[in-house]
Amino acid sequence: MKRLAILATIAVAGMTAASLQAQGGLPGIEPIEKVSDNVYKIFGAGGNTVAFVRSDGVTLIDTKLPGNGQAILDEVRKVTDKPVTMIINTHSHPDHVGSNSEIESLAGHVEVIAQANSAKRMAKLPNVRAPDKDFTGRMTIGKGKDEIALYWFGAGHTDGDALVVFPAERTMATGDIMAWFMAPLIDPASGGSMVALPDTLAKAQDTIKGVDKVIEGHGQVRSWDEFRSYITFHRALVDTAKATLAKGGTPEDGLAVLESNPAFKPFLGDQLLKGLEYGGTPKSRALIDLNVAFQELKGEPVTTQWGPRPPAPAPAGGDAHQH
Numbered sequence: 001m002k003r004l005a006i007l008a009t010i011a012v013a014g015m016t017a018a019s020l021q022a023q024g025g026l027p028g029i030e031p032i033e034k035v036s037d038n039v040y041k042i043f044g045a046g047g048n049t050v051a052f053v054r055s056d057g058v059t060l061i062d063t064k065l066p067g068n069g070q071a072i073l074d075e076v077r078k079v080t081d082k083p084v085t086m087i088i089n090t091h092s093h094p095d096h097v098g099s100n101s102e103i104e105s106l107a108g109h110v111e112v113i114a115q116a117n118s119a120k121r122m123a124k125l126p127n128v129r130a131p132d133k134d135f136t137g138r139m140t141i142g143k144g145k146d147e148i149a150l151y152w153f154g155a156g157h158t159d160g161d162a163l164v165v166f167p168a169e170r171t172m173a174t175g176d177i178m179a180w181f182m183a184p185l186i187d188p189a190s191g192g193s194m195v196a197l198p199d200t201l202a203k204a205q206d207t208i209k210g211v212d213k214v215i216e217g218h219g220q221v222r223s224w225d226e227f228r229s230y231i232t233f234h235r236a237l238v239d240t241a242k243a244t245l246a247k248g249g250t251p252e253d254g255l256a257v258l259e260s261n262p263a264f265k266p267f268l269g270d271q272l273l274k275g276l277e278y279g280g281t282p283k284s285r286a287l288i289d290l291n292v293a294f295q296e297l298k299g300e301p302v303t304t305q306w307g308p309r310p311p312a313p314a315p316a317g318g319d320a321h322q323h
């Protein structure tokens with residue numbers, strides 16, 4: 001099966017992440033940054049970790065690659081003495097759930113929460129502290145300034161992408177349905193879909209109110225307007241894939257159509273981004289997602305390769321993916 005090629009690449013990237021990090025191929029953990037009154041972000045060593053300081057403890061959103069638990073707790077300790085009592089995972093990829101277990105062993109019991117589809121996957125991953133609680137469409141935790149609102153709207157990066165909103169902070173963490181403000185990795189083995197992604201994000205845009213700051217799964221803090229432009233671009237990418245395919249064109253033809261619209265320039269740059277994991281440029285990743293959309297629309301297995309291909313070893317199988 002051709003599809004295994006990409007999945008193998010992703011799985012190998014996960015397995016060799018620690019050595020890539022040691023070689024400078026992945027950015028290391030960076031000092032904790034303040035995002036809003038009680039929300040902080042820790043970049044590097046996998047996906048962004050978000051720390052939300054509540055009245056009675058700290059909730060972490062995502063825990064990076066394995067082996068970063070102590071470093072995450074050290075960063076959190078710079079801003080609060082409160083204990084870490086809860087972890088919310090935005091999805092099941094190892095660069096977002098990797099240090100769940102280590103954090104619990106260091107911090108004492110923590111409650112772990114994820115969307116139901118991701119929770120099922122996490123339960124099958126070796127050495128991953130699986131969720132105690134899951135939710136399907138919506139879950140609210142806490143009240144007032146401590147409130148966390150969890151949302152799920154359908155497939156995108158995976159089929160279990162949680163959006164995590166801190167209403168009193170007017171802040172949201174997206175997980176990898178938005179990362180690096182560029183066309184995202186789609187993981188079909190975890191139910192991800194490029195064709196579904198714009199609909200999923202449009203539901204989020206229509207439902208979630210009162211958010212000013214949007215923390216990407218990897219990368220930076222964006223504005224709500226940037227989030228909306230990200231959705232507009234991916235809607236156009238999928239619409240362009242459909243129209244181009246109908247005319248017998250190629251993904252490259254689709255890319256040319258997108259490039260003819262000046263509004264999409266931020267998503268089609270040729271520059272290498274500092275700190276970007278796994279290679280590529282905004283433009284090359286947009287072309288990859290056009291290919292993914294073409295394959296989905298034709299009903300073919302998604303085979304497109306992502307990023308630099310680390311040398312073998314052969315992956316152990318299963319659906320442990322990276323990004």
Ligand SMILES: [Zn+2]
Pocket residue numbers: 091093096157176322323
């Ligand atoms: Zn991911």
